[in-house]
Amino acid sequence: MAGKFELYKDKSGEFRFRLKAGNGEVIATSSESYKTKASALNGIESIKKNAAEANLDDQTD
Numbered sequence: 001m002a003g004k005f006e007l008y009k010d011k012s013g014e015f016r017f018r019l020k021a022g023n024g025e026v027i028a029t030s031s032e033s034y035k036t037k038a039s040a041l042n043g044i045e046s047i048k049k050n051a052a053e054a055n056l057d058d059q060t061d
Contacts, residue, residue: 003027005044007037015040019047 001022010016014033017040021027028047034040 007040007044017044 003019003021005017005019007015007017010033012033014035015037016030016033018026018030019028030040030043034043
């Protein structure tokens with residue numbers, strides 16, 4: 001099963017999202033809240049676009 005983004009409202013009524021793996025485990029969450037649903041959806045689209053092209057910066061060495 002593919003992963004999915006979940007869009008929800010937090011306790012203050014603002015929008016947030018989380019990314020869940022196919023097994024239902026949360027693997028990423030929005031680090032900020034968004035005042036509008038459209039802004040949160042733009043955040044999701046940004047992750048979809050940028051994550052596909054992101055390089056790994058291994059800072060463990």
